[in-house]
Structures are given as C-alpha cells and as structure tokens.
Amino acid sequence: MNVVLSRDGQVRAMEATVVSAEKHFGQLCSLLAAHTRKTARLRDVGDRLVKQLIEVAGSEAPDLRVTLREVAEDLAKVQDYRQAQVERLEAKVIGPLKLYGTQIKQTRAEIKRFKQVQSHELKQLERLEKLRQKSPSDRQVISQAENSVQRASVDASRTTRQLEDTVNAFQRQKLKDLQRVFLDFVTIEMLFHAKAVEVYSSACRTLGSYDPEQDLQDFQAKIWGAAGHVKARPLTDAILGPPSGQSTWSIPGSQATQEEASGDDSADEAALEDLRGQEQGRQH
Amino acid sequence: MNVVLSRDGQVRAMEATVVSAEKHFGQLCSLLAAHTRKTARLRDVGDRLVKQLIEVAGSEAPDLRVTLREVAEDLAKVQDYRQAQVERLEAKVIGPLKLYGTQIKQTRAEIKRFKQVQSHELKQLERLEKLRQKSPSDRQVISQAENSVQRASVDASRTTRQLEDTVNAFQRQKLKDLQRVFLDFVTIEMLFHAKAVEVYSSACRTLGSYDPEQDLQDFQAKIWGAAGHVKARPLTDAILGPPSGQSTWSIPGSQATQEEASGDDSADEAALEDLRGQEQGRQH
Numbered sequence: 117m118n119v120v121l122s123r124d125g126q127v128r129a130m131e132a133t134v135v136s137a138e139k140h141f142g143q144l145c146s147l148l149a150a151h152t153r154k155t156a157r158l159r160d161v162g163d164r165l166v167k168q169l170i171e172v173a174g175s176e177a178p179d180l181r182v183t184l185r186e187v188a189e190d191l192a193k194v195q196d197y198r199q200a201q202v203e204r205l206e207a208k209v210i211g212p213l214k215l216y217g218t219q220i221k222q223t224r225a226e227i228k229r230f231k232q233v234q235s236h237e238l239k240q241l242e243r244l245e246k247l248r249q250k251s252p253s254d255r256q257v258i259s260q261a262e263n264s265v266q267r268a269s270v271d272a273s274r275t276t277r278q279l280e281d282t283v284n285a286f287q288r289q290k291l292k293d294l295q296r297v298f299l300d301f302v303t304i305e306m307l308f309h310a311k312a313v314e315v316y317s318s319a320c321r322t323l324g325s326y327d328p329e330q331d332l333q334d335f336q337a338k339i340w341g342a343a344g345h346v347k348a349r350p351l352t353d354a355i356l357g358p359p360s361g362q363s364t365w366s367i368p369g370s371q372a373t374q375e376e377a378s379g380d381d382s383a384d385e386a387a388l389e390d391l392r393g394q395e396q397g398r399q400h
Numbered sequence: 401m402n403v404v405l406s407r408d409g410q411v412r413a414m415e416a417t418v419v420s421a422e423k424h425f426g427q428l429c430s431l432l433a434a435h436t437r438k439t440a441r442l443r444d445v446g447d448r449l450v451k452q453l454i455e456v457a458g459s460e461a462p463d464l465r466v467t468l469r470e471v472a473e474d475l476a477k478v479q480d481y482r483q484a485q486v487e488r489l490e491a492k493v494i495g496p497l498k499l500y501g502t503q504i505k506q507t508r509a510e511i512k513r514f515k516q517v518q519s520h521e522l523k524q525l526e527r528l529e530k531l532r533q534k535s536p537s538d539r540q541v542i543s544q545a546e547n548s549v550q551r552a553s554v555d556a557s558r559t560t561r562q563l564e565d566t567v568n569a570f571q572r573q574k575l576k577d578l579q580r581v582f583l584d585f586v587t588i589e590m591l592f593h594a595k596a597v598e599v600y601s602s603a604c605r606t607l608g609s610y611d612p613e614q615d616l617q618d619f620q621a622k623i624w625g626a627a628g629h630v631k632a633r634p635l636t637d638a639i640l641g642p643p644s645g646q647s648t649w650s651i652p653g654s655q656a657t658q659e660e661a662s663g664d665d666s667a668d669e670a671a672l673e674d675l676r677g678q679e680q681g682r683q684h
Contacts, residue, residue: 129623140456147449154442161434168431172424172578180575187582287619291464291612294456298471299607306600309593316590323583328575335571339413 123234123276130283131227137290138220145213148301152205159198166192177331183322190319194312201308208300216293219286226282233275237268407518407560414567415511421574422504429497432585436489443482450476461615467606474603478596485592492584500577503570510566517559521552 166188173184244261251257450472457468528545535541 126623133619133623136459140452140459143452144449144456147445147452150445151442151449154438154445158435158438158442161431161438165428165431165435168424168427172428175420175424176578177575180578184578184582187586190586283623284616284620288612288616291461291615294460294464294468295607295610295612298468299604302471302474302600302603302607306597306604309596309600312593313590313597316586316593319586320583320590323579323586326579328572328579331575332568332572335417336568339410339417339567 123272126276127227127230127234127279130279131224133283133287134220134223134227137286138217138224141213141216141220144297145210145216148205148213149210152202152210155198155205156202159195159202162191162195162198166195177334179326179331180328183326186322187319190315190322193315197308197311197315201304204304205301208304209297212293212297212300219289223282223286226279230272230275230279233268233272237265237272240265240268407556410560411511411514411518411563414563415508417567417571418504418507418511421570422501422508425497425500425504428581429494429500432489432497432581433494436486436494439482439489440486443479443486446475446479446482450479461618463610463615464612467610470606471603474599474606477599481592481595481599485588488588489585492588493581496577496581496584503573507566507570510563514556514559514563517552517556521549521556524549524552 169184169188169191173181173188176184240261244258244265247254247258247261453468453472453475457465457472460468524545528542528549531538531542531545
C-alpha cells in the first residue's frame, strides 16, 4: 500500500505544480494584458494630444506655430513607438502566455489519465484482498486476480514514466517560458523607453530654443499696428472737427491723442480689415 | 464713426485671442490630465504586476525565485519613477494650465469693462447727433453734449490703453506659458523614460543570466528523488511477495522495475512527507 500512497503523493505534487502554474500564468497573463491595454490607452491620449497641438499651432504666431508643429511630430513619433510596443507585447508576451493555457490543459489531461490507471490498479488490489479472505484456497481465482493486479500495476508503472516525462518537459518549458516571456517583456519596454528618450530630447531642444519675443512683436504689430494710429485719438477729433481752442479740450494725459490725430480714415479702414481677416484666421 | 468701428475691430480681435486661448488651453489641460491619469493607471497595473511576480517567485525553484524577485524590484522602481512622473506632471503641467483659467477670466473681465466704456461713448455720440439735428441753434445744450462725448472718448482712450497693456501682457504670458508647460511636459517625460531604460536594462541582464538547468535538476530531485526508488516498481512486488518464477511475471520493459525493487518503505514514506511539505509550500 505504501507504493500506492507514494504514487498518490507524486501525482498530487505534479498536480500542484501544474495547478500553481495554471493559476500564476493566468494571473500574469491578465496583468500583462492590462499593462498592454493601458499602454494602448496612453497611445490614444497621445494621438489626441498630437491633433490638439497641431490645431493650437495653426492659430498661433509663426515661430510658436513651427515649434508646436515640431513638438507634435515628436509626440506622434512616440505614439508610433508605443503602437509598436503594444503590437510586440501582444505577439511576444500575451500570445505565448495564452498558448500556455493549452499546454497546461494537455498536462492536466495526462494527470487525469494517470489517476484513472491508478484507480484501476487500486480496485484490482482490493478485489484480490477480498478474494484472499473469502476463498483463500481457490488458487485459480486468486491466480487470475493476481494476474489482473500485475497487469494493472505494469500499466500504472508505464503511465507513471510517461507522466514523469510529461511533467519534466512541462516544468522545463515553464521555467524557460517564464524567462523568455519576461525577457521579452523587459526588452520590449526598454526599447520603447530608449526611443522615447531620443524623441523627447529632440522635443526639449525644439522647445528650449523657442524665443517668444519675435512672436510678441508680430502680435503687437497685427493688433495695434495700423490701428495704433487711431487707438488713442479721441473720437471727438473726427466727429467734432479740430479742437476749438477751449481749455476743456486740453485733457491731462491725452498728449498722445493729439500727436496721433493726423491718422487718416483710409488707414483706419485698412487696419480694421486686417483685424477682421486675422480674427477669421483664428476661427479657421 | 471709423474710429469707433476700428476700436470695435480691435476689441473683437482681442476677444478672439482670449477666447481661442481659453478654448485651446482648456483642451490641452484636459488632454494632459488624461495623459497623467492613464500614466497613473499604468503605474497601478505595474504595482499589481510587482505583487504577482513576488507571489510567483515564492513558489518557484531557487534560482528563478531570486531572478523573479530582482525583476519585481526593478519593476517596482519603474512604478516609483512613474509615481514621481505623475506628481511632477500634476504640479508643473496640469496645475499651471488650471491656474491659466483664472488669468483668462481676468482678461475677459477687462474686455467686458472696455465694451461698457465703448458703449457709453457711442451713446453720448448718438445723443449729440440727435441734438444737432433737433436743435442746431441751442449752443449751450450742444456744448454740454460735446463735453460729454469728449469725456466718454477720453475714458475710452484710457481704457483702450489699459486693455492694450492687459492683452499684451496676456499674450506674452500665453506664449511663455505654452513654451514652459510643454518644455516641462517633455522634460518630465524624458526623465522618466531615461530612468525606465536604466532599470529595464538591469532587469534584462538579470533575466538573461538565468539558467533553468539547475532549477530543473532541483525540481526533478524533489518530485522524483527519493520517490524515484519506488516509482517504477510494480505494486505486486510489495503485495504479492517476490516473483514466483512464473513466466507471466516477466514482463517486457519492466527491467527497471525489478532493479529498483530494493527500495524500502520507510524511504517511500520520507519522500511522501517531502512531497506533501512541498505541496503545502506551493499553496503558501
């Protein structure tokens, strides 16, 4: 009976190995799949950020426009690398881990088959014991039962050896697969991050070399440029005609007003057109 | 009236600048916040992966255990850097963009105030026109209306200058903020990715140097070691006593069976205990 117990212990140990692998690989697979999904979400947000940056760039001053477009291109590159990362994770990490489920099922089927053989052996053994107690003198029946036990036992031995091979191969594969899958995982991640460093360095240089001053002068010229001639001129100059010399016309702080009173209406119209055009450009 | 129209055009251009900035900064803020949130989710999955790896390591063979624990430590470091990345993005990118909303509100309030002053100027102007048509000879009333127009016009001029300053400052700030926020964004990202490359390189080395062979021998010794003495021995040897010399006992391929028949029961028991202990260790 000790041999049966020992075999039973082995089978339970093998089952435990396979069940534990099934559980662990399943959980690792679902977590690595979640990692891949979250990475894909990050890529989606990145894609939207690229679009938004291009839109913002379109309505900004010339230098900033060029700067933001370059940054958007770099961000788009990062998303391309992220897409490659997602595809590689799916092919080299998630895929193999999913396939692993099939292997585990096969090994569990082997174990089940062995258990049936083992159970048959035990039954033959019990039958023999009963016969020995019931009719100890019936040599022919006992000899037949002994033969049955012998055959069942040989079956069990052979199945044990097969199981041994299967579980050894399974364990070897498991160790190698864990190593391979995680080596692929960290390699894929490392390569992505290395590419991202490269691209973000370029974006850093682009943004660092942007100088807002030129754009600011451009903005001021557009908003205040031609319009500046009239901006501080009191309406009264145009409506009421030239100052009549009364003391009330001379207002403290309105010096610029009088200096700029020479602007003519056609220039004002041009400025207005310019502003309208600019405004339409922004809404564009 | 051209001056009024020109001012109106300026105000609309300024409003367009501010409204466009409000819209763009709002959208950038929400996208960068989404990027930060998705990064935080990736960190959460990473944390769960670290825990799972430590659990898996605990039930694996010695060398793989050490390897997986080192990889888990590296993965944990990446999550720490990711946490720092999330905090820095919140402080240096999302925070400033949110504050920007307040600045935009202030500028819009300035523009609203200017519009009121401008509307008052226009009303005074219309009143003067009416009086001139109704009672062109009433010099006193017309003179009073002219004074009102003059005051309103001076008010409008002063407010225009204030608005000019406000919008110039706003635009300068906007250009610098866009540069600053994106420079901070790409710098924070770049630093994170650089750290990640470092850590994943270390994990690559750890995993690359793992050799499953020693662990496999360890596994075989545990499952088949002591138990191996009985595994292929037919049960009949123990139950039926030594072979009786009958030809049926001599089964082809069972040579190992007979060679190993010398294993004793106490050794089997010890192996069984060992296996049970190991099984409990796996469930642990």
